[in-house]
Amino acid sequence: MKKIVRYLPFFLYVAVVFFLILGSYFAPRKEFSEMENRKLQTWPALSFRDLISGSYTTGVEDYISDHFLGRQDWIMAKSISEQVVGKDENNGITIGADSYMFEKNTALDVATMERNLGYIIEFADDIPQENVWFTLVPPSSVVLSDKLPQGFPNGDEQAVLNSLYQTAQEGGLQVYNPTTQLLEQKEEYVYYRTDHHWTSTGAYLAYSGFVEELGLTPVSLEEYQANVVEDFYGTYYSKAQWFGTVPDELTWYDIPVEKIVIEGEEYPTMYDLEQFETRDKYAGFLYSNHGLTTIYSSTSHPNEDGTPSRILVFKDSYGNSFAPFLTNHFDEVVVVDLRYYRDVAGLLEQDYNAIYFLYSFANFSTDSNVAKLLLPAQAQSQA
């Protein structure tokens, strides 16, 4: 008896370890992690080549960690532990004032941003189209800088932004910089707290500023029904899993359309309502990211010569909550995500009233797809 007491710690350890092993083994298998927005590892097939290359053993280890009993709870425990040791950041996400999260980026790749801008400028030069516009959306850390913790180490993002706008103008692009509008209304919930996107309010502000530059009158939000989706835990949250996070509210406006065609398939509305029920709610806008999405407006805006008015928007995911508003001014809103599309030459066979490049700051520094703009027509058609 004394022996059991004396060595109880060891037996406890054995019990805990076996509990976790057996629990992990017998727990039902999940295939997809909503929190991490990815498929979970399946047991790798054994092959000699995979053994040599190391991919088999990596697969086994990934499988074990992906299906570890209570995985999300362990991750949350670590997040709590980090808070206890006084951190205001976790896994690259910093928590600022009013529960706002910010993405840390101490090594911003300015060279890539300049290169991408160069591709856009060159593209605009090459084509006969006159009305080529460029917007680089400022990161939340610039607009909401008063919510940043002191000494936030992202460097001078505002300076980088300004310099890029200057280069764009000098390169012959028309620019629209939404920073001023966003700054004016920054207390009105223009960026999500837990996600790297702007809210529909932020998108609307940029939209109104942009169409005013085009000489058009922005529609008023009151014309539409606002639908609020609660409990939105965005991408920043899935990285940081910060205990005590106040979730976001996502608002979408019921803008009617005639139809929306995504890569050949037709859909009745611009919003994937089922997606709003899952964790990654932002993906409900325009059914997440696809190569080519054409929105046919329910209102009519023909050109003087009777042809349909059309705008071409090259964008990243920020454009998804922005593009819907453009249907108030154009018969067709053609939305292209270069990550999934290359036939730019084919696109240019149609006429456009304007071509718009709408990118977000962080994404622009990592995007390697803007170069596709300059692919010769032959390569593009091999998509």
Added chain:
Amino acid sequence: MVFSSLIFLFYFMPIVYLLHTLAPRKLKNVILLLSSLIFYSWGELEYLPLILISAFINYFLGLSIERWKNINKGKTLLIFSICLNVGVLFFFKYIGFFISNLNYLPFLNLPKFSMPLPLGISFYTFQILAYLVDIYKSRTKAERNILNYAVCLTMFPHMVAGPIVRYEEISGELSNRTLSLEKLQSGLFTFIMGLGSKVLLGNNIYNLWEEVSSAGWQSSSTPLAWMALLAYGFYIYFDFSGYSLMAIGLAKMLGFDFPQNFNYPYISKSITEFWRRWHMTLGLWFRDYIYIPLGGNRKGMPRQIFNLFVVWALTGFWHGASWNFVLWGLFFFVFIVIEKLFLLRHLEKSKVWSHFYAMFLVSIGWALFSISDFSVLKDFLSNLFLWRNGTDWIYYLRNYAIMFGLCFVLSTPILENIKGKLGKVKIPVCTIFAGAVFLLSVAYLVDSTSSPFLYFNF
């Protein structure tokens, strides 16, 4: 495979220890060898043949040297064996360095060539050399059982990163070791302390170093550069000492008594003392197999200084095939000589200043150690010693203040002292503490595999 991983903690460890503990004596080494080979080659199958061949050849070399140690043949064979083993180490670890340095000669333009580094080769080569020399000097008998020798060389606790355990230290346990609940429990406790050191302290403070250093040293403020340097010093201590503790604990659970490798080096009051507390098995190896054979301190001061020079250049060089490591070793050589000549007496008189002196030098040493590219090193040293203003350190100080506090405190023997005073409540307190460390380490390990796919960021 690494100790601090879910697969090791929850699959390798339970299975291997269950089998090893329950197996009859004759099968224990078979289990240990097979599991060690799996551990070693997990994910890196290509290095397995080399160490197997090494074990095989050196087993026979050991026996032969023993047979002929009293005649000329023995000495020749010893020299051949040393050259062979050092040659293998040189080829895999240093050939690239050698060639790129030769290319500085104006008439040479050799093609760049380097080999991937087999896991643990720096450690097992030194173990082999010690073995062969000890046989020749009759300090130990050769191992007659090839299985036992293979286990000695490849056993997973010390295989990858030490401690450098000599054959004679474990020869008895190789053929006949006893297991007990006492050993299992105390070994487990040591292992968990090592796990926590690495995962909770070392990995954590490493993030500060990693973030600041990856931005280059041209925009960070001077206070931040010093914080990063301190972070590096704590990272390498808790990582390395943690790993050694895990090795010692795992070995104990197998019935082996491994030597201590770290003895609170950061409480040292001189560089001399530091190197008696840091990576102890390496220091002892260099003392026994380089310093003393060269004459040690028995041939007058000038010769002693030369001997120290060789030892420290080699110690630095052992750590990496790059000049900054040699510089690091020689940096310590300078201060060890100064201390030996006159400074040590003065250092022993003070408590605070000598500690500050030692830690300051050790930190500068880490600057030399951490960066192999000399132009980056220059940037780092300027960042440290030429004042640059900034507010960035505020952010990192706020985030890492408690971590630094924990690192400072836990690099002293305070936990051991507390444990000694616990008396009756020792077992429950230690159990709760170790349990918390273990569970928290698991949490951090699971989190480190979390990789949210930010669809929109691609």
